[in-house]
Amino acid sequence: MTDDQPRSLTNRPRLRYAPSPTGDPHVGNIRQAVWSWLHAKRYGGDFIVRLEDTDQARAQPGADRRIFDSLRWLGVEWDEGPDVGGPHGPYVQSQRLDVYHEEINKLLVQNKVRRCFCSPERLDTIREEQRQNKVPPGIRDCCDVDPTEAEERAASGEANVVRFRTPRTGTTVANDLLRGDISFENHTLDDFVLIKSDGYPTYHFAHVVDDHAMEITLVTRGEEWISSLPRHALLFDAFGYERPIYAHASVIKAPGGGKLSKRHGAKSVLEYSDDGYLPDSLLNFLCLTGWGHEDQTIFSRDELLSLFDMANITLASATFDHDKLEWLNGTYIRSLDSATFAKALKARLELDLPPDVARPVDESLVEDIAPLIQERITLMTDAIHLVDFFWVTDVPVPPVEDFLVKKWRDRGPEAATALSTAATKLEAISDSEWNRERIETVLREHAESIGLKAGELLSIVRTAVTGKKVSPPLFESVEIIGKGLSVERLQSAALSLNA
RNA sequence: GGCCCCAUCGUCUAAUGGUUAGGACGCGAGGUUUUCAACCUCGAAACCGGGGUUCGACUCCCCGUGGGGUCACCA
Numbered sequence: 001m002t003d004d005q006p007r008s009l010t011n012r013p014r015l016r017y018a019p020s021p022t023g024d025p026h027v028g029n030i031r032q033a034v035w036s037w038l039h040a041k042r043y044g045g046d047f048i049v050r051l052e053d054t055d056q057a058r059a060q061p062g063a064d065r066r067i068f069d070s071l072r073w074l075g076v077e078w079d080e081g082p083d084v085g086g087p088h089g090p091y092v093q094s095q096r097l098d099v100y101h102e103e104i105n106k107l108l109v110q111n112k113v114r115r116c117f118c119s120p121e122r123l124d125t126i127r128e129e130q131r132q133n134k135v136p137p138g139i140r141d142c143c144d145v146d147p148t149e150a151e152e153r154a155a156s157g158e159a160n161v162v163r164f165r166t167p168r169t170g171t172t173v174a175n176d177l178l179r180g181d182i183s184f185e186n187h188t189l190d191d192f193v194l195i196k197s198d199g200y201p202t203y204h205f206a207h208v209v210d211d212h213a214m215e216i217t218l219v220t221r222g223e224e225w226i227s228s229l230p231r232h233a234l235l236f237d238a239f240g241y242e243r244p245i246y247a248h249a250s251v252i253k254a255p256g257g258g259k260l261s262k263r264h265g266a267k268s269v270l271e272y273s274d275d276g277y278l279p280d281s282l283l284n285f286l287c288l289t290g291w292g293h294e295d296q297t298i299f300s301r302d303e304l305l306s307l308f309d310m311a312n313i314t315l316a317s318a319t320f321d322h323d324k325l326e327w328l329n330g331t332y333i334r335s336l337d338s339a340t341f342a343k344a345l346k347a348r349l350e351l352d353l354p355p356d357v358a359r360p361v362d363e364s365l366v367e368d369i370a371p372l373i374q375e376r377i378t379l380m381t382d383a384i385h386l387v388d389f390f391w392v393t394d395v396p397v398p399p400v401e402d403f404l405v406k407k408w409r410d411r412g413p414e415a416a417t418a419l420s421t422a423a424t425k426l427e428a429i430s431d432s433e434w435n436r437e438r439i440e441t442v443l444r445e446h447a448e449s450i451g452l453k454a455g456e457l458l459s460i461v462r463t464a465v466t467g468k469k470v471s472p473p474l475f476e477s478v479e480i481i482g483k484g485l486s487v488e489r490l491q492s493a494a495l496s497l498n499a
Numbered sequence: 500g501g502c503c504c505c506a507u508c509g510u511c512u513a514a515u516g517g518u519u520a521g522g523a524c525g526c527g528a529g530g531u532u533u534u535c536a537a538c539c540u541c542g543a544a545a546c547c548g549g550g551g552u553u554c555g556a557c558u559c560c561c562c563g564u565g566g567g568g569u570c571a572c573c574a
Contacts, residue, residue, distance in 0.1 A: 020574050196572040203574050227569040292512045295522045324524040375537045458533040470535045
């Protein structure tokens, strides 16, 4: 019975995703959530979402909603969180202020922390002096007010922060699941702030209090947190709480180098959705960058759920390989069953088609078109450029220089004749015979009869009917458009080439 | 700059002392073909450098070098 055994890395671990509601989650950030969720689920544990909104200034209204939407779009579900509740709530830090104050008092009475009344100006002065004296920066002995007096001053309303009394000597060793022990000289650390002057906790304090309260067993976060690892270790120790296991993943780099950011084209999860990516392909890609399993590249959701192991995370920071993401998305689109793809295509086209096209879009028409383009698009947003001519009534005849290329250059009249004859021959097909095979036969025979290679004739027919040099398969397209419209377009193209 | 982390094809990665260093993206060539794709075949492409340890190092250790992170009353 695994449930009788204590929680561990691989037995019912509890992991959390603790985003700060300051905006839409970006890919590097959400990868952390995905990995935590995957690991928790693989080993029968819990995945918790907690909102870290302790910075009033940066909090953005509505951001929580966007965070939930991002996770749900990716198919990530949580067991406990702000919206679903749970036994360790509330899961929003701004609603846990009483908890932090209760906890900080424990340390206050033990004199493990101290109130600091220094003004920002005074702290700036200290830092300036440190800079000039080439002393390692950091607020340490800024002030040392007698505890009793400090409480009186605080009670009377004097602004203050609570700082940790960091040891001046010795070494703090903290373990990282992926990197082993990491040690830090205590004298390089500072008396970091635990409670800000507005009464809110800092990340450092809230992390320790909450992750202990919520029984988190494995903390995964970005590499940028390694430098504050010793502070967290020291804090857990000060409380006498057991430290969770930590796994710091490397940062995702931008193609040019440096941390991936908006400037480098990093997008939020929801933007990937808008831009035509499938959730499963993004999920697959996110796991592929910074993690690997043998020779495998494509991982279904279920495979990830059974294969993903936190311990196999790559240490070197990975570059965001956008080309590979696109390729991956293309393979996911191709692997969709036809009904699912048609449904996705319909939804996308209703977004992308010109406003004068009536909604909802004809479902059976989309179902006819879908198989023609499923293996031709990489992003769902590519579809519109390939299929708009099925809906747009007046397909423009391209300028001659685009229309008459290669063999047809400067041979407008010949092309016009070939097209109008094609129109006549297509028109002769009876309605009951109007199908792909018949259309192909007619056009091929027409090409042969006027001494053209099939491709030569088809290239101008394609342009005339679809308005494009590149289009979905021609015969099917002509069939779907219908006889009347096809003939009409051929004739109007012939007309314009004769002019 | 101090502290900390990291290092296999251009990119994502596999290989955990013994392999012709494997796969994928991208790239190149060919095939297929009504355009474009898709698909198939083939090809070029890597162990950062120097010392050790070892019978034997991509794998372990040290030193360089390079890249990254962090130095807030932000997370």
